[in-house]
Amino acid sequence: MDSGEQLQHRARPRRVTAAMVADRAGVSVATVSLVANGKTAGRVSEDNILRVREAIAELGYVVDSIGSSLARGVSSIVVMVAPDISNPFFAKVIAGVRESLGPQYQLLLSVTDAGEFPQADDVRRLMSLRPAGLLVDAPNAGFLEDLASPSPLVLLDAPGLEAYAPSVNLDVASGARQLAAHLAEAGHREAAYVDSVTGTETFALRRQAFLAEAAARGLNVGADRIISTTVDVGSAASAFAGTWPGWQREGVTAVVCCTDTHAYGVLQEARVAGVKIPDELAVAGFDDLPYSATSNPGLTSVHLPATPLGLRAGEQLRRLMEGKPLDKTAVTLESSLVVRASTAAAAE
Amino acid sequence: MDSGEQLQHRARPRRVTAAMVADRAGVSVATVSLVANGKTAGRVSEDNILRVREAIAELGYVVDSIGSSLARGVSSIVVMVAPDISNPFFAKVIAGVRESLGPQYQLLLSVTDAGEFPQADDVRRLMSLRPAGLLVDAPNAGFLEDLASPSPLVLLDAPGLEAYAPSVNLDVASGARQLAAHLAEAGHREAAYVDSVTGTETFALRRQAFLAEAAARGLNVGADRIISTTVDVGSAASAFAGTWPGWQREGVTAVVCCTDTHAYGVLQEARVAGVKIPDELAVAGFDDLPYSATSNPGLTSVHLPATPLGLRAGEQLRRLMEGKPLDKTAVTLESSLVVRASTAAAAE
DNA sequence: CTGAAAGCGCTTACAG
DNA sequence: CTGAAAGCGCTTACAG
Numbered sequence: 213m214d215s216g217e218q219l220q221h222r223a224r225p226r227r228v229t230a231a232m233v234a235d236r237a238g239v240s241v242a243t244v245s246l247v248a249n250g251k252t253a254g255r256v257s258e259d260n261i262l263r264v265r266e267a268i269a270e271l272g273y274v275v276d277s278i279g280s281s282l283a284r285g286v287s288s289i290v291v292m293v294a295p296d297i298s299n300p301f302f303a304k305v306i307a308g309v310r311e312s313l314g315p316q317y318q319l320l321l322s323v324t325d326a327g328e329f330p331q332a333d334d335v336r337r338l339m340s341l342r343p344a345g346l347l348v349d350a351p352n353a354g355f356l357e358d359l360a361s362p363s364p365l366v367l368l369d370a371p372g373l374e375a376y377a378p379s380v381n382l383d384v385a386s387g388a389r390q391l392a393a394h395l396a397e398a399g400h401r402e403a404a405y406v407d408s409v410t411g412t413e414t415f416a417l418r419r420q421a422f423l424a425e426a427a428a429r430g431l432n433v434g435a436d437r438i439i440s441t442t443v444d445v446g447s448a449a450s451a452f453a454g455t456w457p458g459w460q461r462e463g464v465t466a467v468v469c470c471t472d473t474h475a476y477g478v479l480q481e482a483r484v485a486g487v488k489i490p491d492e493l494a495v496a497g498f499d500d501l502p503y504s505a506t507s508n509p510g511l512t513s514v515h516l517p518a519t520p521l522g523l524r525a526g527e528q529l530r531r532l533m534e535g536k537p538l539d540k541t542a543v544t545l546e547s548s549l550v551v552r553a554s555t556a557a558a559a560e
Numbered sequence: 561m562d563s564g565e566q567l568q569h570r571a572r573p574r575r576v577t578a579a580m581v582a583d584r585a586g587v588s589v590a591t592v593s594l595v596a597n598g599k600t601a602g603r604v605s606e607d608n609i610l611r612v613r614e615a616i617a618e619l620g621y622v623v624d625s626i627g628s629s630l631a632r633g634v635s636s637i638v639v640m641v642a643p644d645i646s647n648p649f650f651a652k653v654i655a656g657v658r659e660s661l662g663p664q665y666q667l668l669l670s671v672t673d674a675g676e677f678p679q680a681d682d683v684r685r686l687m688s689l690r691p692a693g694l695l696v697d698a699p700n701a702g703f704l705e706d707l708a709s710p711s712p713l714v715l716l717d718a719p720g721l722e723a724y725a726p727s728v729n730l731d732v733a734s735g736a737r738q739l740a741a742h743l744a745e746a747g748h749r750e751a752a753y754v755d756s757v758t759g760t761e762t763f764a765l766r767r768q769a770f771l772a773e774a775a776a777r778g779l780n781v782g783a784d785r786i787i788s789t790t791v792d793v794g795s796a797a798s799a800f801a802g803t804w805p806g807w808q809r810e811g812v813t814a815v816v817c818c819t820d821t822h823a824y825g826v827l828q829e830a831r832v833a834g835v836k837i838p839d840e841l842a843v844a845g846f847d848d849l850p851y852s853a854t855s856n857p858g859l860t861s862v863h864l865p866a867t868p869l870g871l872r873a874g875e876q877l878r879r880l881m882e883g884k885p886l887d888k889t890a891v892t893l894e895s896s897l898v899v900r901a902s903t904a905a906a907a908e
Numbered sequence: 909c910t911g912a913a914a915g916c917g918c919t920t921a922c923a924g
Numbered sequence: 925c926t927g928a929a930a931g932c933g934c935t936t937a938c939a940g
Binding site: 276287297300307319320323334337338340444481483484502503505507 | 625627645654655669681682686688689
């Protein structure tokens with residue numbers, strides 16, 4: 213008896229159903245459902261609410277997601293699609309999303325290889341989970357064309373794609389211009405730019421805004437001074453090592469990178485080459501990752517509000533999932549320049 | 561008519577059900593189910609298989625996960641619980657898991673704040689999704705006690721917890737001993753160790769194995785030469801900056817870090833302080849992250865096979881989910897020392 | 909080989 | 925306020 217019970221307990225922990233709760237509380241399963249979902253207003257007596265709550269607690273009942281989803285026609289899963297989850301920036305975005313979504317939605321990260329988006333097949337499989345909502349980070353138009361999601365959808369960091377769905381974007385252009393102004397005012401005249409090879413729109417915006425403002429302020433960045441690498445310290449480092457001698461001959465005194473990650477590579481090789489930062493070369497990036505504040509020298513960077521990005525996107529999606537209207541269908545969050553030691557001193 | 565159809569098409573893309581496929585193919589839904597799940601052997605005629613396949617293709621039918629899960633009693637979701645998803649090491653583990661799990665399982669990452677495990681409540685909500693299986697990375701015993709999962713469960717990097725569930729572990733001790741031997745043979749006599757503050761078992765193993773082998777080989781690491789920080793370049797850097805002067809006075813010529821991330825912080829501050837690597841100070845870590853091969857100098861590191869860890873864990877779980885027996889219930893993957901420039905030269 | 913039917917666990921009109 | 929019942933989309937014995 214004893215060992216039998218124990219065995220059963222370990223092997224197949226009895227799933228508690230609404231019917232069992234109903235039995236225990238002496239009510240119908242309909243009433244249990246109402247109480248479990250907090251839809252009691254004017255529909256369940258105080259008395260029954262109490263009995264059901266008690267039974268739920270005693271039995272440890274949890275509403276079964278599968279049954280509930282089938283009945284409602286939609287699950288409690290929010291699918292988040294992003295091209296790169298192993299990125300400190302993205303980790304903060306997720307933290308924001310989780311906070312605004314709350315515990316009632318399960319966040320399912322659609323993991324793909326870095327820089328890739330899910331294939332049409334993967335998307336169909338994801339959709340067959342009947343997600344309550346979708347969050348798509350840094351997509352390209354092609355992916356959105358294929359998507360055709362029946363679920364509420366919010367885009368993150370998808371400038372120029374506002375026509376496809378409600379979006380939360382970062383005003384990277386403003387930060388880029390501040391950076392160009394900062395360097396020009398510090399006396400720099402010749403600069404270079406390290407871009408990303410991925411065609412994500414945000415990188416194009418960063419580059420264009422920086423180049424335009426630089427040109428306007430007499431900071432010279434020729435087309436031959438723009439290189440591209442993957443978002444990866446090592447690639448940026450070796451690309452920089454290869455081009456630096458030439459740049460140096462041309463009098464370059466500042467290198468702007470489209471991400472802090474690229475900038476770390478540049479800083480590393482600059483140190484190896486014995487280039488003094490910032491006296492001989494100023495270095496700056498975008499993202500303002502945590503490490504940029506503690507690196508030595510600290511890295512000047514365009515701060516992009518990662519957590520607020522996730523927060524706002526989660527909030528927007530939540531409104532959509534709850535059937536509420538959005539105040540604004542396209543939100544843009546400010547960026548701002550954080551000046552640190554890597555650009556602190558003026559060049560000659 | 562035209563615009564009405566279009567409207568309907570955009571607003572509510574008709575969900576294609578098995579019943580619709582059955583109608584089209586002139587068979588029962590049972591037959592559709594059999595074909596869609598590839599369970600036709602000796603149960604469906606060639607003829608019907610063809611008709612159903614055609615109907616599926618024409619209508620774009622995808623088996624609904626919710627309905628299917630309810631009928632089967634289990635979903636196609638594999639939940640992966642891990643204390644830190646924004647970590648290059650973990651990204652590789654995930655890549656391995658995805659590959660071995662295949663496209664038929666959806667990987668749901670249970671995201672928590674760095675270093676945290678989901679609360680009991682979160683776990684119950686996750687379990688209400690009736691996951692096909694569970695993968696838990698670097699857990700502590702307490703979490704596993706609470707878990708009591710009815711789903712198949714495989715542990716990753718959980719040394720000492722093999723009693724709870726089938727496990728795939730890393731033989732970090734062997735790598736740690738190789739590292740101690742390498743340093744001792746290079747002539748080092750005084751070393752220091754930078755540990756992690758999280759109480760994860762793998763870190764205790766790394767430290768103990770290194771210290772034991774070091775002691776056996778006359779490499780001196782006093783208790784006052786062990787410091788702990790979070791897994792974070794900045795924290796490691798400032799901790800090292802604080803203790804280095806004292807260590808230097810004591811003649812320390814080697815610093816071993818429990819992760820490469822810690823080692824990057826040490827390298828950074830060493831450079832700032834003008835300490836020559838490896839001539840004045842040898843630095844080494846664990847993980848062998850991609851950056852360690854491209855950093856300058858390259859970082860000597862105990863290579864831990866991240867992708868194979870994920871691969872094996874996924875394979876084991878898959879067997880479990882398919883009801884097959886495991887050949888081995890506890891698997892341990894080898895680690896190995898990768899020597900690079902950060903320890904290449906012998907100290908005095 | 910085939911299909912009618914039961915059942916998975918829940919939610920939601922509906923009738924009372 | 926309450927409960928019986930239909931229905932969500934599928935899978936799986938079962939009878940033929």
